[in-house]
Amino acid sequence: MRISELSAQAGVPVPTIKYYLRESLLPEGERSSPTQASYGDRHVGRLRIIRALIGSGVSVAETRKVLTALDDPPASAHDLLGTAHAAVAPPAGGDVDLAAAERLVSRLGWERGKCDEAVLAGVARALEGLDRAGFTISDEVMTAYLDSVQRIARAEIEGVPTDSAEAAVRYVVLGTVLVEPLLLALRRVAEQLASAERFG
Amino acid sequence: MRISELSAQAGVPVPTIKYYLRESLLPEGERSSPTQASYGDRHVGRLRIIRALIGSGVSVAETRKVLTALDDPPASAHDLLGTAHAAVAPPAGGDVDLAAAERLVSRLGWERGKCDEAVLAGVARALEGLDRAGFTISDEVMTAYLDSVQRIARAEIEGVPTDSAEAAVRYVVLGTVLVEPLLLALRRVAEQLASAERFG
DNA sequence: TATTTTGGATAGCGGTACTATCCAAGTCAA
């Protein structure tokens, strides 16, 4: 398959494919001559993932990291999750105060060193954002958040396929990133329905 | 208070404040002469909200819509939620297939016309993204998502303050936007903890 | 009066995700 065919099958313009090649998101095709290469179904699938990630607001740099994680799966499933999270974690903005975040996640069973610091920093930054805007979350609502994310995470981790390492990688990496917009969108729907229930 | 003082109090550079004024994110100060204006605490608070929103990845255009919603509260609390959601909803990408989304949210008690179409389109787009990447969500996990967002939404709506319209607006608008990064970050922590439980 | 500072306008910057153009080497139908 040559580049134009790949373009047609994946629905991605040729110049964009070239761009992804330059950015090392897409591996080179098999060279049939010094200036000719051919692509396979692997490339089509890869392009689909790339478009899904970038279309979900993941940056090119993050996408590259995610794809690297997909290609070089870490030894254990646990490390894998860390890699996936690190790949898509919002850029560490340096000095954040982790104390409040630690206090909060201790209610999830967190203890010092039991999860990636970058992920914890994400919680800290989110709390800071709320704080800077002068927004406080009531204890009832916060409890609902904690219970819910715990429920979600347990179901997700429970569902990690253990038969194939490749399937596990795919599940964890894509699930981390691509499910986010779904959860946010579902929350909005649920809010509107709950609002209709209460205010009609 | 003049602009340099406002800048110092809010921790926002003067040129940036001027930019927000140009973009109508920040209302003009009270004019004391044709080329002089003074700002108040209102402006400081407003700047805090602006920075919190923009810092959470909300675009300037969206931020303007959110602030407009804060300034001109719709009549009912329910309309208000719709306005807030519409303001921050990802840009409607046109033709999406709502059928799968409708089937899904019916499990939340959704019925035709019971929520904003833009919000439903958000669910549809998220599902499409997952689909394009070839990612499927098991029924158990999806059930966890639905139960959880329902639990979250009910707690949130339950907590809407009814004493003051202004407080309700603030709660709904900021809660919609600023809580999103918190939920995503908490999910990651919970995933790491659940993963440690299962694999660690 | 001399020195800032102000509001306001305009232009530029740095980053991101492409997109367009060009080129020589390769492919393919006639």
Next chain:
DNA sequence: TTGACTTGGATAGTACCGCTATCCAAAATA
């Protein structure tokens, strides 16, 4: 074999976004 077309590859340009820098005359301050 010839001539139109396509390819991989490099380079440059585009559009948008959130600022940031510069300039100006009027106003405030020392």
